[in-house]
Amino acid sequence: MLLIRLLSLASSALAYQKLSDDWLKNVTSGGDDFDVHNGALLAPLLITRVPGTPGQTKVQQHFVNYFSTQLPSWTVEWQNSTDKTPKTGDRDIPFQNLIIRREPPWTRTRPGQANYLTFAAHYDSKLEPKGFIGATDSAAPCAMLMHLARSIDRRLTERYDKLNSNGEPGGTMSSDMGVQILLLDGEEAFDRWTATDSVYGSRSLSQEWENTFNPAMSSYKTPLDQISIFVLLDLLGSANPSIPSYFRTTHWAYKNMATIESRMRGLGLLESDSEGPFLPDGEIDAKELGTTYIGDDHEPFMHKGVPILHMIPAPFPMVWHTMDDDGDHLHMPTVRDWSKIVTAFAMEWLDLMELEPSSGQGRRI
Secondary structure, rough: OOHHHHHHHHHHHHHHOOOHHHHHHOOOOHHHHHOOOOOOOHOOOOOOOOOHHHHHHHHHHHHHHHHHHHHHHHOEEEEEEOOOOOOOOOOOOEEEEEEEOOOOHHHHHOOOOEEEEEEEEEEOOOOOOOOOOOHHHHHHHHHHHHHHHHHHHHHHHHHHHHHOOOOOOOOOOOOOEEEEEEEOOOOOOOOOOOOOOOOOOHHHHHHHHHHOOOOOOOOOOOOOOOEEEEEEEEOOOOOOOOOOOOOOOHHHHHHHHHHHHHHHHHOOOOOOOOOOOOOOOOOOOOHOOOOOOOOOOOOOHHHHOOOEEEOOOOOOOOOOOOOOOOOOOOOHHHHHHHHHHHHHHHHOOOHHHOOOOOOOOOOOO
């Protein structure tokens, strides 16, 4: 199954069509929506979000309200589980993952036909230190994904309508592409990071999807097989991040995102005056990659054969797991730049160049 998945990725890489300069110039950053005090996307997330607490419930409602009112074409599902933790003894703690999807309309009645460009970020915050916010960890990445969804929504509708009108109702990997956003619960350890005290939500979801089988004759056997690539965002929002390429099998995808960053910088589209590129390994060959590895929500999926693109800085931001990881310590130009880069990556992956905006019209995507 892993070989089949990698062959499919290789095929996708060959068909990959880069966005034009006009496209890149029209990708928005989210602007005031990322204001840490009043921003519609980010500000409601900058509270403590420990699993099973009222703060987390408020954040969950923020996600649900956003998609139900602003992006009604996206579906929102819950995947729930409970587990015991080293800090809570025999008391079960609830963990609630949100699965948010936008897929071709012809796949909605055909389970197992769509393949999903999958973005993920965890939305819970640490139990200790008390009052910990976790702005980079991972409120800002969650807000980035909300912005990404809004940015590509209209264009996806146009793409699906165009495929329909051209008599292409699916059946190929390219025509059946959708987007899946996983807002994962329980990433943080309650005591200290171990195999059993961490990534509670992603362990539960990956296990459930491994044991869920699509109907016979489906394009993909399980929901895990429907993940074309799993892009995990974590610890983003501090200045001068440096993210290495962690996996040789997805280095081509890393290079595509690095090229987007480089092109945007060359066009003067990024705000941050970074000491170096966010993605410094974009010019090296996969065989030259190091062996840096960081545990995170991707692990349960990776161990089941899902291809991973892990977007986490090494070294970690100075604010990591401290009370300084709050809204006031975010570097907002970097937050907005990441929002642009990740959104453009999604647009390229989803082959939206066929809907290229006309040069000089100033259209906003």
